[in-house]
Amino acid sequence: MRLIILGAPGSGKGTACAVLKETYGLAHISTGDIFRENIKKGTPLGQEAKSYIDQGALVPDSVTIRMVEDRLAKDDCEGGFILDGFPRTISQAEALDQILASKDSGIDAVILVSTDDELIMDRVTTRRVCSSCGASYNVKYMPSKVEGVCDACGGEVIQRSDDTAETVKKRLDTYYENTKPLIDFYSARGLIVEGNNNIDSASCIAEIKAGLEAKGLN
Ligand code: AMP
Numbered sequence: 338m339r340l341i342i343l344g345a346p347g348s349g350k351g352t353a354c355a356v357l358k359e360t361y362g363l364a365h366i367s368t369g370d371i372f373r374e375n376i377k378k379g380t381p382l383g384q385e386a387k388s389y390i391d392q393g394a395l396v397p398d399s400v401t402i403r404m405v406e407d408r409l410a411k412d413d414c415e416g417g418f419i420l421d422g423f424p425r426t427i428s429q430a431e432a433l434d435q436i437l438a439s440k441d442s443g444i445d446a447v448i449l450v451s452t453d454d455e456l457i458m459d460r461v462t463t464r465r466v467c468s469s470c471g472a473s474y475n476v477k478y479m480p481s482k483v484e485g486v487c488d489a490c491g492g493e494v495i496q497r498s499d500d501t502a503e504t505v506k507k508r509l510d511t512y513y514e515n516t517k518p519l520i521d522f523y524s525a526r527g528l529i530v531e532g533n534n535n536i537d538s539a540s541c542i543a544e545i546k547a548g549l550e551a552k553g554l555n
Pocket of ligand 1: 368369370372389390391394395397401422423425429
């Protein structure tokens with residue numbers, strides 16, 4: 338199964354992605370993760386991408402598309418893949434078409450994880466993370482036993498600097514602006530499979546699986 342996953346920051350896309358990967362035995366290809374890994378290792382690709390990423394800008398297509406093409410050529414993609422963070426623009430979507438067409442292949446479905454903005458705002462602004470071990474908490478739904486102290490390691494539990502209401506609003510605006518054309522692009526081909534995450538991730542994932550099955554994908 339060859340999938341793309343779209344979803345706003347805080348929509349629950351990460352959870353859906355992990356479950357789909359596991360359920361269908363897919364290679365998870367996150368362009369953001371690949372860039373971060375290359376930056377950490379100090380590779381030429383990482384050095385080139387870093388300045389764009391630090392500014393929150395898109396890495397140029399000449400770099401990104403080649404990187405995805407190389408990744409899709411790896412053996413683990415033969416059993417299917419889920420693309421996360423790519424394509425981000427119509428030109429990337431068109432490049433992806435060409436890459437896959439050259440292998441007589443194509444995208445089977447585009448998963449859209451949707452969650453109301455008010456819920457995202459609530460979930461993200463109440464999210465907290467341990468600054469030492471990265472464990473996740475939520476002041477409303479899953480607080481640490483002692484406020485500000487990690488249950489697992491005793492580290493300091495903090496709010497990420499990009500989890501404030503103002504930043505979340507900005508990230509959501511950017512997401513909708515960038516993603517709307519992609520949704521239209523894939524909708525026109527009847528490829529969108531939506532999962533609503535307003536209630537919980539289990540019902541969202543059940544909806545996605547049913548949508549895939551309706552397309553004969555399982
Ligand atoms: P992400 O983890 O998906 O939010 O990606 C982190 C950063 O990596 C983005 O802000 C971009 O700078 C870069 N990036 C990830 N995917 C792409 C892409 N498809 N095209 C261009 N830049 C990307």
